[in-house]
Amino acid sequence: MRLTTITLSVLSVCAALASGSALAADPAKINWSKIPTVNVPLFYPGQSSYEWLLSDAHKGAAKEVKRGDACISCHDEKDAEKDLGEKLVKANRLEPTPVEGKNGFVNLKVQAAYDDKNAYLRFQWKTHNPFPGIEHQYLRFDGHEWKVYGFPKLDKVVQEGKQPGIYEDRMTVMLDDGKVPNFAKQGCWLTCHDGERDMPKLATKDEVAANAMLTAFKKNDVRKYLPATRNDPTDWKSGKTVEEINKLKAEGGFVDLIQWRAHRTYPLGMADDGYVLEWRNSDAGKDPFGGNSNKETHSPKYMYDAKKVGYKSITADQxxxxxxxxxxEVNAVPFDPNAGWKEGDMVPDYILSREDAKGSAADNNAIASWKNGEWTVVMIRPLGLTNDDDKTLKEGGVYNVGFAVHDDNITTRGHHVSFVRTLALGGGKDVKADIKATKLK
Structure with a gap:
């Protein structure tokens, strides 16, 4: 797999940032061998939604969940995550559509450091495939029109063999500063609900269109949300008012969501920035990626610049x-409908741009590499952010964190997740945390 060009491009971007005020340290030159490594087990959760946790089907643990007990108060035995993952990845009541060959467990190595300006979170994990998942869905010309090509492995069209499984690898961090009730004990399960994509009781378009809260926020489906945004925490339809949700946000009652994406942010040296409240939202401003399909014509907005890369499109065999x-700003030009398109020509369904990324959505940088079957990702998060959609990281702070990896051409619930952990940025020997960030000199 040839990653040389893009990898060098990413390192060049970060080196340029390091020379300015954005970074106090060059993350590519941090001596990570001197930073403690914590192994965090990740497991495949299937359809273990928040509603399922509260149900009698949860092996009699519903009462404990309702009173806010921690997940690990029950799942505290050695190799608990591995055992859960290997069980849930197979066909069972929590996995109605198993993916053939899917692994149930991932060992995530986590390291943390910080300086006066940034926190640096380093992650390493082995990929299920012998190649990095840097491909994402494409727009393919069928001889008449452009259609999406390639879908996640949980999608029906892939499981039926009608489309290939194509989706990017991802590394995700959920972060709470103690203001989200029960996140410290139950972590990301607070955000996973029936009604969401690839979950039980999938919300229909008509149901979403009839929902006052989702309509007010201009949402057309159900995504991750926190129980506090619903009058009935187990019913996505029971959304609170816009005023109530805005008040929750102003009080910090949201979870920060940082995602490194192997297709949509990796080549830009970035990780996108979002948060979970009534929905899985992007931060204010503009993400470093956007759709490449023209809504009116369904044709691409951009194609490859043949003068720079030698081709205007690729085909599936590439x-x-x-x-x-x-x-x-690197290898794209506006789409030319008269460029002699042939059946099978493909261009990416997403256009990327570091220059266009703006505002709070563009806070996070990242560098990454894939070698010997393993991703190494370093997220760079500024300290002291004061945006109303960010959690503020500061020296001495202790945070609740949840980690997830999307691997093997999959998305939604097909990821591997951790039970909640704690992250401390310094604070001395008396501070207790699962992961302690080392102060860089």
Whole structure:
């Protein structure tokens, strides 16, 4: 797998940032061998939604969940996560559509450091495939029109063999500063609900269109949300008013969501920034990626610049044989409908741009590499952010964190997740945390 060009591009971006005020340390030059490593087990959760945790089907543990007991108060035995993952990844009551060959467990290595300006979170994990998941869905010309090509492995069209499984690898961090009730004990399960994509009782378009809260926020489906945003925490339809939810946000009652994406942010040296409250939201401003399909014509907005890369499109037989990112300021030109398109021509369904990324959505940087079957990702998060959609990281702070990895061309619940952990930025020997960030000199 040729990653040389893009990898060097990412390192160049971060080196340029390091020379300015954005970074106090060059993350590529941190001596990580001197930073403690914590192994965090991740497991496949299936459809273990918040509603399921509260049900009698949860092996009699519903009462404990309702009173706010920690997940690990029951799942505290050695290899609990591995045992859970290997069980839930197979066909069972919590996995109605198992993915053939899917692994149930991932060991995530976590390291943390910080300086006067940033926190640096380093993650390493082995990928299920012998190649990095840097491909994402494409727009393919069928001889008449452009259609999406490639879907996540949980989608029916992939399981039926009608579409190939194509989706990017991802590394996700959920972060809470203690203001979200029960997140410290039950972590990301507070955000996972029936009604969401690939979950039980999937919300229909008509149900969503009839929902006052989702309509007010201009949402067209159900995504991750926190129980506090519903009058009935187990019913996505029972949304509170816009005023009530805005009050929750102003009080800090949201979870920060940082996602590194192997297709949509990796080549830009970034990780996107969002938060979970009434929905899985992007931060204010503009993300470093956007859709490449014209809503009116359904044709691409951009294509490859043949003068720079030697081609205007790729075909399916070129997948996983090169770097196929489409970056507006690097290798893209406006789409030409008269460029002699043939059946099978493909361009990425997402256009990337570091220059266009703006506001709070563009806070996070990242560098990454894939070698010998393992991703190494370093997220760079500024300290002291004061945006109303960010959690403020500061020296001495202790935070509740949950980690997730999307691997093997999959999304939604097909990830591997951790039970909640704690992260401390310094604070001395008396501070207790699962992961302690080392102060850089």
């Amino acid at each position: 997948l996983r044989k090169g770097d196929h990112f489409l970056i507006r």
